[in-house]
Amino acid sequence: MNRNSPSLERLAQLAQGRPNLLAGALSLYKEQEGLDDEQLAALLGCEPAALSRLALCERPRPAPHFREDVERIATYIHADLMQLAMLIRAAESREALSKRPGEDSPVLLAARDYEEFEETRTGEEEPSDG
Amino acid sequence: MKATAEEYDFHQRILARDDPVAFAALAEWLYNPLVQDVRRRAGSHADPALVEEAVGEALLDYHDHPERYIPNRASLRSYLAMAAHRDYQNAFAKELRVSGRQVSLFDPAFREQDIVGSQEMIDSQLQEEELWQRIDEVFPDPTERRIVKLILNKTRSPEPYAQVLGLCHLPYDERIREVRRVKYRITKRLRRGIAQQLDRIGGNVQ
Numbered sequence: 001m002n003r004n005s006p007s008l009e010r011l012a013q014l015a016q017g018r019p020n021l022l023a024g025a026l027s028l029y030k031e032q033e034g035l036d037d038e039q040l041a042a043l044l045g046c047e048p049a050a051l052s053r054l055a056l057c058e059r060p061r062p063a064p065h066f067r068e069d070v071e072r073i074a075t076y077i078h079a080d081l082m083q084l085a086m087l088i089r090a091a092e093s094r095e096a097l098s099k100r101p102g103e104d105s106p107v108l109l110a111a112r113d114y115e116e117f118e119e120t121r122t123g124e125e126e127p128s129d130g
Numbered sequence: 131m132k133a134t135a136e137e138y139d140f141h142q143r144i145l146a147r148d149d150p151v152a153f154a155a156l157a158e159w160l161y162n163p164l165v166q167d168v169r170r171r172a173g174s175h176a177d178p179a180l181v182e183e184a185v186g187e188a189l190l191d192y193h194d195h196p197e198r199y200i201p202n203r204a205s206l207r208s209y210l211a212m213a214a215h216r217d218y219q220n221a222f223a224k225e226l227r228v229s230g231r232q233v234s235l236f237d238p239a240f241r242e243q244d245i246v247g248s249q250e251m252i253d254s255q256l257q258e259e260e261l262w263q264r265i266d267e268v269f270p271d272p273t274e275r276r277i278v279k280l281i282l283n284k285t286r287s288p289e290p291y292a293q294v295l296g297l298c299h300l301p302y303d304e305r306i307r308e309v310r311r312v313k314y315r316i317t318k319r320l321r322r323g324i325a326q327q328l329d330r331i332g333g334n335v336q
Contacts (some may be wrong), residue, residue, distance in 0.1 A: 008161055010301065014186040018193065021153070036301070056154035058147075069150045075152040 006050035015056055022088070023033035028098060029091035044087060045080035053077050060088060131208065133201035141206060144196045153193050160207060161185065167211040172218055179287045181214075181222050190216035225286060261324065268323035269316075277316050 015023035030040055041048040054077050060069035070088065074081040133141060140159075143152035164185045169176055185267070188210050192199060199209050269275045276294045291309040293296050301306065 006159060008171050011157055011161055011183055011186040011189060013302065014183065014190060018190060021193075053154045056157050058150040058153065060150060061148070065148075074274045076154065 006054065010056035013054040020058055021055065022057050022059055022091070023057070025088070025095045026051070026055050027089040028095050029087070032094055040087075044077075044083050046077050050077040050079065054079070059092070131205045132203075133206050138201050140178035140198065141196060141201055141222070144193065155187055160210065161189065163207065164211055164214055168208070168214045168218055170334035171215045172222075174217070175285045177222075179289065180225070181218055182288055184221060185214040186215050214276075232254070265320070266322055274316060277312060278320060281313060281317060281320070 012023050015021045017024065018028050026040075035043070037048040037051055042052060044050075044054075046050075046054075054073065057073045057076070058069075059067045060073070070085045071081060072086075073079075074084045077084075136159075140156045143149045144156065154261055156314060162189065168181050168185055169178070172181060191213065192210060199206060203209075204212075216255055238265060265278055273294060280290055280294065288306050288309040291313065292300075294306050295309065297305045297308055297311060
């Protein structure tokens with residue numbers, strides 16, 4: 001990327017230190033999975049340029065808002081909703097595992113929220129008996 | 131000037147903390163204009179990396195403490211531009227303070243003027259021409275000489291180095307790491323080369 005023209009990439013890097021934003025968790029996930037931007041974007045079904053915007057999004061709130069928040073983020077970056085939900089879950093789980101035991105973390109809550117999200121979704125797709 | 135309707139709307143969304151994309155959308159909207167604003171205020175000499183960092187910090191500080199902004203007093207863009215410019219000035223002043231202490235040949239950020247201009251002893255023994263002659267000897271490779279010139283001109287931004295080294299295609303973090311590595315290696319050789327030159331002519335370096 002041409003650093004002579006400003007881009008959100010630099011801001012997304014600075015945001016990695018902000019625990020409320022997704023930047024830190026995404027960066028750790030990319031690093032641990034050995035993914036570059038193109039690969040991560042392909043996974044999410046979005047443009048690589050959208051990843052900086054994703055990094056600047058707030059972490060989804062716990063249930064009952066988790067699904068709603070992930071949907072808003074997916075719409076904003078034009079990504080696949082399910083892939084994004086799974087990625088956020090995985091990224092936050094990895095972040096939680098990388099922290100010291102006993103350290104306070106919203107991540108496990110997010111993982112639980114995701115499970116609830118999946119359950120709701122599965123319930124929606126179940127064929128009716130009638 | 132008060133906040134515009136759009137700014138006010140963003141501000142309310144960010145204050146409410148219930149919209150996960152509000153800050154990202156605000157940054158997407160204001161980041162580039164803010165960088166331009168701060169560049170204009172800071173002048174043409176401003177280091178683009180420092181400017182972007184200042185704008186980034188101003189936006190992130192606003193994200194952390196949106197309640198500090200009062201929409202009736204100023205537009206959000208002016209408020210953030212002022213905060214970013216203040217951050218830029220602080221960062222720039224810090225850089226100057228750091229460089230002001232870097233007059234020793236054993237400091238990695240020294241520059242030619244520091245060597246030949248600020249130390250009388252060295253001034254009498256190692257003239258500019260000799261210095262460049264010595265640099266040519268120590269660095270026969272033109273790319274390395276260009277890096278030396280950037281170091282001596284006290285260029286802080288990594289981008290000019292990355293351009294000279296042909297590293298612009300690398301991801302940002304990797305590029306910065308590689309630039310630092312090359313700068314460190316060349317500065318060491320430069321120090322050693324100039325120290326040998328002074329030894330030869332009977333001088334000392336601090």
